[in-house]
Amino acid sequence: MAHQRQQTPVLQAHGVTKRFGVLVAVDHVDFQMAEHEVVAILGSNGAGKTTFFNLLTGMFAPDEGSIRYKGEDITRLSPAERVAKGLTRSFQLTSTFDTLRVIDNLVLAYYRSHCTTSIWSLLTTRTNSLHKESKILEAIETFDLQDIQSRFVRSLSLGEKRRLEIAMAILADPEVLLLDEPLAGLAESEIKGVMKVLRNQIGRQTILIVEHKISHIQDFAQRLVVMHEGRVIAEGGYEECLKHPEVRRSYWQIEATEDENA
Ligand SMILES: Nc1ncnc2c1ncn2[C@@H]1O[C@H](COP(=O)(O)OP(=O)(O)OP(=O)(O)O)[C@@H](O)[C@H]1O
Ligand SMILES: [Mg+2]
Incomplete structure (x- = not known):
């Protein structure tokens, strides 16, 4: 692992910020992924997950900060230009x-x-x-x-x-597979099918998945990034993230409430 961290990250965001009027949807986010890493971005509604995802795929340009792919600055490249370099998002493209x-x-x-x-x-x-x-x-x-x-x-x-x-x-x-809520709208049995096919890709691609519920990706993602109000509030393994006081206050509360309602 130590050796892997020294390599140039496959995908890297530095101080990335996106505003919609006065709302700061993504607030100075630093992020990076090593080759073949499987990372999940979690967070409650409106946390900024999709906006951050859209900055990585080139749907939006950030107001501040930069995005690099294998060390190359891609901040101003279009989605198609990013796809040509090996970043593929499901599903729009x-x-x-x-x-x-x-x-x-x-x-x-x-x-x-x-x-x-x-x-x-x-x-x-x-x-x-x-x-x-x-x-x-x-x-x-x-x-x-x-x-x-x-x-x-x-x-x-x-x-x-x-x-x-x-x-x-x-x-x-693609070298990097970016998935924004691929499980949305699916029944439990279908979720199992989709997770099975995604699991087959571990080790073949660098995978970033945005997901609402931690339980769905518990055995899949190697590292979690938890967002709240545009910022990354916790990062690391499951235990580490779930114990984090800010995660318990924001994200975890919401997932617990949803489970109660389910
Ligand atoms: N195109 C837009 N114009 C204005 N505001 C936006 C736009 N897109 C997102 N926002 C706002 O930015 C904030 C972050 O939204 P975003 O969709 O990134 O959250 P999210 O974490 O993906 O939420 P969800 O879990 O509901 O998908 C929210 O307050 C949202 O209302
Ligand atoms: Mg979203």
């Missing part, structure tokens, strides 16, 4: 084509990032050779898509669609 089959969506995701072939020629090429690309076959297996590969995306359940979206994001071979 990997939206599915609902009128196509699952397999066609996988083919498009793969060839969009690996070939120069036009989308039109991909769609009109009716050879099975495209479907037999080993990376695509591997994705079908890894993400448990065997039984649904011939179905149209519009007929999938939310959980099945989420697995497809993550498969598509991963087919682009």
Whole structure:
């Protein structure tokens, strides 16, 4: 670990701040991820998690501070330019084509990032050779898509669609996978399916996941970052973060209340 920390972080934010009028949504946040690390950002509603995520992906430019990818300043790069460098976010940039089959969506995701072939020629090429690309076959297996590969995306359940979206994001071979609440709206059984496919990616990618509930990512994330009112209030392992007085006051209280209501 000590050796890993000395390496240039894969992703790094320094003093990043984003304001919406007088509201400071993200307030001087310092953050970094080492290669293949799995980090979760937690926090109650309005803590600034999505805004911070959007600063990392390039959806917003920060008012202050800088963002680096492998040491290179990417603060002013567009989302597409960041994706080209190896940062992939699910889901906005990997939206599915609902009128196509699952397999066609996988083919498009793969060839969009690996070939120069036009989308039109991909769609009109009716050879099975495209479907037999080993990376695509591997994705079908890894993400448990065997039984649904011939179905149209519009007929999938939310959980099945989420697995497809993550498969598509991963087919682009990103170095960093950024996921903002990939479990949102899913039933408990679907959450298990999505977490299973994400667990397969540990060690292959650097993964950042934004999540509301600590219990969902307890066995997944190696490090937690807890945000509250735009600031990082705690960082580290589970025990460490859960014991933190500020976390108990803000985040933990809210999760406990939600559990009581559930
Ligand atoms: N585009 C925007 N314009 C104005 N205010 C915004 C905008 N986006 C977010 N905010 C505000 O910034 C603060 C942080 O919001 P953000 O969406 O980042 O929180 P979050 O931690 O992702 O919350 P949630 O758990 O509900 O997803 C909130 O007060 C929110 O109302
Ligand atoms: Mg959010």
